[in-house]
Amino acid sequence: MKKIFTVLVFVFSASLSFAQISFKDDTLHTATYQNEFEVVGYTKFQKTVATDTDFVWVRTVNTLPSGWSSAVCDVELCRTSTTDSADFVLGSNRMVGDFSFHFYPSNNKGKGSMTVVVYSKANRKNSTTIVVFAEIWGLGIASVQNSPYVFFPSPANEVLNVNGISDKDLQVRITDVVGNIVNESVLNSNDASINISNLSAGTYFVRFSDGDILRTQKIIKQ
Template sequence: MKRYFTIIVTFIIAFSGFSQSIFRPALAYNEHFCSEPEIVVYSTFINKFTSSKLRFVRISNILTSTWTSAYCDCELCRDVKTDTADFILPVGDSCTTSMHFYPANKKGLGSVQIKIFDTANASVFVIGEYRASCWGLSSSFMDMNDIKIYPNPSNSSLTVSFGSIEPYTLNVVTADGKLLMKTKVEGLNHKIDISSFAPGLYSIKIESGGKLFFTRFIKI
């Protein structure tokens, strides 16, 4: 049986004042085997504060039981017990930061929020939220012949034909991991309106009864 990680990271920019410091990308998505001991989520931080002397503070730490996490700022990778530390990044420079989630071979999820600010002015800050999840340790997959998606490519709509009448959860995701649609459907056929989607490659994930189905389509 195959096992997958879904790694999702979103960043929330919060301002008090006129800080233009940011985290990039806004969203990252990946899949790995659940046997991996570590899930790493990366982002680029750009310092637009007025000082190079910065501080990070872990302001939210929501983890499944037995999970732990550790943060790497622009200078050092901290241990799982470090919730705040100072670091240096010249004004205008950028660096790669990362959150390291350790799931201990247990399905679940993690969400950590990090606030970064100038040590001389804590009222101006930016917040990044890092998320990771393991969807299961023993996921099985639907038969490829059970589900049909057509036409592909398409410029207006897709039809999803299911092999049986039962509840399904259908997700549409962009190539960079942004969730565009999540809906529960029943019946043998379901039409998806993609007329407003930008041209490009998209993924569809379908879940039902603990089984998964993945495929891709092209919007033209």
């Protein structure tokens, strides 16, 4: 009987040691231009034990340039920019939930970051941390409203075209919503299209410059 009890204690202790939580990404990098309303980083929160359902997140670092604000959306709610901590539930029938981290630049360029820690109410040592960086770029020399270039169609499927190219090469960079560069091209009047068939469906930002104009345009990939 004593040996059986010892084995049961060992099994129970081992199961606790593997009751872990984590973010799919421990670091996110996001970027956009100062005329955009917000820039957002997305990730998944995941757990290994179904019965571990009650959690707390805490924003331990919130370093922002003047004029910026930020907010956290957990698996239940999008919180206000002044909320630095909140409880949330990931029910026993769910092992994964969505988190997103929002920066609002209010038309101010610069760099900011936030750090968020999540821990289990059942065991505070069972915790995970994510750091999210945001960078907001300036708009360049000319007004974004006066650009002669237009990328189309949007939504696009396989090919993205551009109107307005004349005698200047157009430097193009496409990024996803978290700031990852997914395509870089140089376009001219003889080659005014980009093959985007390899991109996943979603929202992207096209940044383009001819040396005098720097602009960004949002596109949708189907």
